[in-house]
Amino acid sequence: MTAPEMQQPYRELTLSALFLGIIQGVILNIAFVYAALQLGFSIGGSTVAAITGYALLKGVMKKGTIIENNINQTIASGINTAGTGIVFTLPALFMLDAKMKLEGGPGIEFSLFPLIIGGIAGSILGVVMIIPLRKQMIDLDRLRFPSGMAVATLLKTGSSGMDKFKLLLVGFAISAVWKVIMSMGLLDTPGVLANEELNISFGIIPDQFSPVLYLSLMNVAAGLLAGRGGLPFFIGGVLAWWVIAPTAVGLDWTPAVDSLSTLANFSEGSVRDGTPVFGYLYGVMIRPLGIGTLIGGALMGVVASFPAIKSSFRSLANAAKTAGTGNNIGGDELPLKTVIIGGLSAVVLFFIGSYASGGVTIAQALFSSVIGTVWLGLAGLIVAQATGMTDISPMSGMALISVTLMMVLLDNNVAASMVVGVAVCVAIGQGADMMQDLKTGFMIGGRPVKQQVAQFAVTWIGSLVAIGVIYVLWISGEGGTGGFGEGTNLPAPQAGVLMGIIEGILSGNVPIDKYAMGGVIGMLLGAAPASGLGVLIGLAMYLPFSITLGYGIGCLTNMALIKQKGASFYENTLLPLATGLIVGEALTGVGFTLFTIAQGGGA
Amino acid sequence: MNIGQILFSIGIVMAVIAGAKAPLENTTWPDTLPLFGLGMVITMIGLVLWIQNEKGDDVSEARAADLGLSKLRTLIEVLKNQSTTWHDLGCTELNATITLFQEEYVRPFVDTRQQIIAQFGMQKGSEIMIACSYGERMLNRVWSATADNHLQEAQSSLKEAVQAFEEVASLIDNEREVTPDRKE
Numbered sequence: 001m002t003a004p005e006m007q008q009p010y011r012e013l014t015l016s017a018l019f020l021g022i023i024q025g026v027i028l029n030i031a032f033v034y035a036a037l038q039l040g041f042s043i044g045g046s047t048v049a050a051i052t053g054y055a056l057l058k059g060v061m062k063k064g065t066i067i068e069n070n071i072n073q074t075i076a077s078g079i080n081t082a083g084t085g086i087v088f089t090l091p092a093l094f095m096l097d098a099k100m101k102l103e104g105g106p107g108i109e110f111s112l113f114p115l116i117i118g119g120i121a122g123s124i125l126g127v128v129m130i131i132p133l134r135k136q137m138i139d140l141d142r143l144r145f146p147s148g149m150a151v152a153t154l155l156k157t158g159s160s161g162m163d164k165f166k167l168l169l170v171g172f173a174i175s176a177v178w179k180v181i182m183s184m185g186l187l188d189t190p191g192v193l194a195n196e197e198l199n200i201s202f203g204i205i206p207d208q209f210s211p212v213l214y215l216s217l218m219n220v221a222a223g224l225l226a227g228r229g230g231l232p233f234f235i236g237g238v239l240a241w242w243v244i245a246p247t248a249v250g251l252d253w254t255p256a257v258d259s260l261s262t263l264a265n266f267s268e269g270s271v272r273d274g275t276p277v278f279g280y281l282y283g284v285m286i287r288p289l290g291i292g293t294l295i296g297g298a299l300m301g302v303v304a305s306f307p308a309i310k311s312s313f314r315s316l317a318n319a320a321k322t323a324g325t326g327n328n329i330g331g332d333e334l335p336l337k338t339v340i341i342g343g344l345s346a347v348v349l350f351f352i353g354s355y356a357s358g359g360v361t362i363a364q365a366l367f368s369s370v371i372g373t374v375w376l377g378l379a380g381l382i383v384a385q386a387t388g389m390t391d392i393s394p395m396s397g398m399a400l401i402s403v404t405l406m407m408v409l410l411d412n413n414v415a416a417s418m419v420v421g422v423a424v425c426v427a428i429g430q431g432a433d434m435m436q437d438l439k440t441g442f443m444i445g446g447r448p449v450k451q452q453v454a455q456f457a458v459t460w461i462g463s464l465v466a467i468g469v470i471y472v473l474w475i476s477g478e479g480g481t482g483g484f485g486e487g488t489n490l491p492a493p494q495a496g497v498l499m500g501i502i503e504g505i506l507s508g509n510v511p512i513d514k515y516a517m518g519g520v521i522g523m524l525l526g527a528a529p530a531s532g533l534g535v536l537i538g539l540a541m542y543l544p545f546s547i548t549l550g551y552g553i554g555c556l557t558n559m560a561l562i563k564q565k566g567a568s569f570y571e572n573t574l575l576p577l578a579t580g581l582i583v584g585e586a587l588t589g590v591g592f593t594l595f596t597i598a599q600g601g602g603a
Numbered sequence: 604m605n606i607g608q609i610l611f612s613i614g615i616v617m618a619v620i621a622g623a624k625a626p627l628e629n630t631t632w633p634d635t636l637p638l639f640g641l642g643m644v645i646t647m648i649g650l651v652l653w654i655q656n657e658k659g660d661d662v663s664e665a666r667a668a669d670l671g672l673s674k675l676r677t678l679i680e681v682l683k684n685q686s687t688t689w690h691d692l693g694c695t696e697l698n699a700t701i702t703l704f705q706e707e708y709v710r711p712f713v714d715t716r717q718q719i720i721a722q723f724g725m726q727k728g729s730e731i732m733i734a735c736s737y738g739e740r741m742l743n744r745v746w747s748a749t750a751d752n753h754l755q756e757a758q759s760s761l762k763e764a765v766q767a768f769e770e771v772a773s774l775i776d777n778e779r780e781v782t783p784d785r786k787e
Contacts, residue, residue, distance in 0.1 A: 065748075
């Protein structure tokens with residue numbers, strides 16, 4: 001072959017991919033922070049970045065490659081994901097400060113500098129701490145990482161496999177149309193369908209069975225991609241809502257309610273808001289027990305992973321020796337020296353951020369930065385494993401635990417605890433995102449070291465952008481404050497929950513029993529000869545059953561279809577179709593939200 | 604389901620039900636703590652029986668691992684024999700060939716990875732599977748390079764894939780020399 005492109009190096013880590021990824025990442029970060037303040041959840045940017053990257057690199061520049069586009073989406077999603085960690089935690093500080101002042105108190109003394117330092121530290125730590133886990137999770141455990149697989153399909157079908165691409169477009173169209181119908185409430189019927197949740201009680205099934213289905217095709221598609229591997233997750237939800245909940249009600253463990261009606265107040269909002277018995281079961285009993293189970297399951301997962309993690313560090317050390325200088329860019333991973341230096345630098349930044357937040361001694365700052373780093377590593381493992389198995393990230397639960405832990409260590413210093421909370425959430429978001437991207441890279445033949453270098457170099461940008469956006473939005477409110485929170489167009493629900501937890505701690509009300517007992521349950525589940533049982537069941541107890549149910553429907557559908565049509569059906573039909581469903585809903589949902597906010601004139 | 608799994612499940616259900624109850628006012632622990640403890644004991648008994656049962660399945664696991672090894676040997680053999688002819692193919696033909704090879708040989712082998720690790724142990728099994736993963740990733744890179752019409756990169760990656768699987772073969776052969784009584 002003598003075509004000119006044969007003589008050029010195969011494009012992978014290029015300036016085009018770098019700059020396109022940064023620009024897209026910043027735009028997505030701003031948009032999704034805004035959307036998350038309204039919706040309470042964020043959306044990954046990899047699919048959007050992959051589609052745009054293909055159009056620009058291949059379509060416009062006429063020289064992009066699949067693995068170059070992978071670098072573009074790795075960078076864009078890394079910058080975007082940092083925003084998720086920030087938006088789940090930082091707004092709580094602003095809101096709590098305002099609330100305390102409104103109640104006549106002094107408020108909370110804090111500045112943005114330590115939070116920025118904490119965010120940057122988290123960005124770096126999130127990337128370096130996940131590197132030794134790549135071999136275990138992707139090469140050995142072969143965790144699915146459904147979003148990572150979906151992005152790989154996107155990257156590959158852009159250049160060939162037109163049949164798969166058409167299926168992808170079909171899935172996209174179906175979920176896009178469905179999302180518009182749901183978002184506009186065209187099918188809303190009082191007592192039957194509201195806020196995209198379908199009441200499936202049929203007037204018979206009582207509240208404690210959580211007879212509600214979240215009508216998200218994206219949710220079902222994630223289950224379609226996970227298949228049998230995601231089944232324990234569904235079983236966990238069944239355990240929580242078809243065993244624990246009815247037993248608790250039957251044994252009168254819940255506060256007396258006027259009637260155990262079938263979602264009598266459903267028309268006023270989500271089932272969480274509408275039924276007192278559900279609120280108690282979920283908020284006081286099942287969710288905190290699920291958090292404990294999740295932690296216990298992940299701890300046991302760490303114990304089980306020790307041989308493979310040791311092997312990973314040994315490989316890193318050997319690569320450093322054989323490369324001589326230790327700068328083996330052509331090798332599989334970032335050199336061990338870089339990982340260690342990066343990690344230590346981030347811990348120093350962590351220390352500076354803690355100490356600079358005020359009211360913290362040097363010893364406290366040192367202690368909290370060491371403990372925070374260790375917790376960050378464990379939390380990152382939990383989230384990466386959960387994401388790998390189910391595509392669902394328990395980041396908000398990790399945020400609650402991080403801030404709770406730090407408030408205990410730092411004498412209830414809210415500002416300093418929030419610095420650590422921000423760092424941990426950014427880190428675990430980065431870790432899970434990096435792992436998704438490395439899964440994508442595995443499937444398209446990318447070099448992990450190039451993805452790691454790319455994300456390591458630019459990940460800090462996301463924290464800066466997100467903190468800036470939140471600050472600007474806050475001061476855009478009347479009197480330079482209150483730009484988001486309860487009563488505004490941007491209610492920040494996740495931060496509202498965190499604010500409630502902090503208020504609970506300050507008043508001495510923490511569910512220690514649930515965390516401890518759940519932890520023991522999780523460890524025993526994790527010790528079972530069935531991979532990831534503790535994490536999956538803990539996760540299912542933590543999430544609303546309306547989500548778990550839809551996901552479970554997807555898993556069961558996958559299993560039935562593969563049994564009937566064979567394994568190749570998954571690769572050729574199910575994967576591109578489910579990918580399209582995920583992408584369609586994600587893009588349409590964000591577009592519709594921004595359109596609605598723009599129509600309403602913003603916060 | 605065996606007796607261990609049944610006891611494990613019963614114990615877990617007891618424990619989560621007991622653990623879910625909220626403590627009474629001014630207490631830290633719910634009054635269902637003894638029931639929780641009982642559930643944990645039953646769970647642990649079930650866990651021990653379950654693990655013992657898994658070890659008792661070593662014979663069938665060994666057969667499954669042998670099947671996995673057999674698939675791996677076939678994969679390596681086909682790769683070594685045919686890869687020399689693949690260097691004469693253009694991008695389109697090589698892309699189709701790699702796709703077929705992955706479906707027929709690579710994916711069926713990957714499905715037996717747990718059995719391979721069980722047979723060789725975590726340490727050696729991990730080394731074998733990591734080397735296989737590297738070879739698989741290089742084959743994926745061949746696919747991407749051919750899709751991008753970059754034959755030079757495709758051929759270079761193909762060479763790396765072959766080397767990776769040859770390393771796998773030598774890891775297995777070394778292990779066999781250490782434990783000669785293990786049969787395929």
